[in-house]
Amino acid sequence: MIKNNKGEKIISIYWFVILFIVAAAVVYMVISFYGEPYDIRELEANALTNKVAMCLSNAGYLEEGVLGADFKENFIERCSFNFETEDIYGWGERGQYYVEINFYDFLTDQKNSTIKTGNEALKTDCGLEGKGFPFCLERSLYLLDGEKNHKYQIDILSIVRKTEKNVQ
């Protein structure tokens, strides 16, 4: 505390209180901002959807054998996916990805086939609001089947959880 000759408080205790409050506010804001992890799940889900779409299509046409049973069973290998994750937060037992592809006849709107892979339980959390829920992305594309001359609408649902590393 600095006083002049006549005892007037030049820098009083109140000044330090104000300094402390401002410093505490700045520290709190900085820590809460930089303490928050980067949330890249939307980018991951987009990349996942793009990779699925590229795997299914070839220049606007359905890739050969996509609607067959073999492709459905070996989807992960055929499209070069690896859904293994870090073995922390219980991720080893609980998959962090889910992909569902529905093939519809474009004219009749009838479902032809479905491919599902990953942790299907994540699907129940889609649409729920809150920080602890996975990120879900739905996209559609239209493809032609060159052999049968069919038109297909393909709905791709991509889900990425990884909540602990992207949201706090």
Added chain:
Amino acid sequence: MRRPINKKGNILTQNIIFIVLNLVFLLILVLFLVSKSGGAAVLEEKYAKQMALILDSVEPGMVISLNMEDAIKIANKENRDLDDVIDVQDNIVTVQLREKGGYSYSFFNDIDYGNDFSIYLNTSSRKEYIIFIEP
């Protein structure tokens, strides 16, 4: 009530002390901000996630250059071997700028480190890492 004028120049001294203390206070806050925003932990997370996203989206034959100048500065300060800053095990990429630290993130693209792609430091600039995907 009018204050008496201080002929000894106390007012000036007081003002200088006041301004200096304010500047010191501001300087401490700025240093805190800079240390937080450019900290090793933040950069490890940022580059591990960036690397994972790149590896998710790569196509055969791609060559990608990732500028990591700020991270490399920290790794040099911490005496880390720049060849060990980025490590890939199976489909998990780890960026480690300090001895006790590191951040890992998984990617879903089934590509094999060493066979399908490699990551190495650009030896001419020493500021960026090159991600080379086999054709």
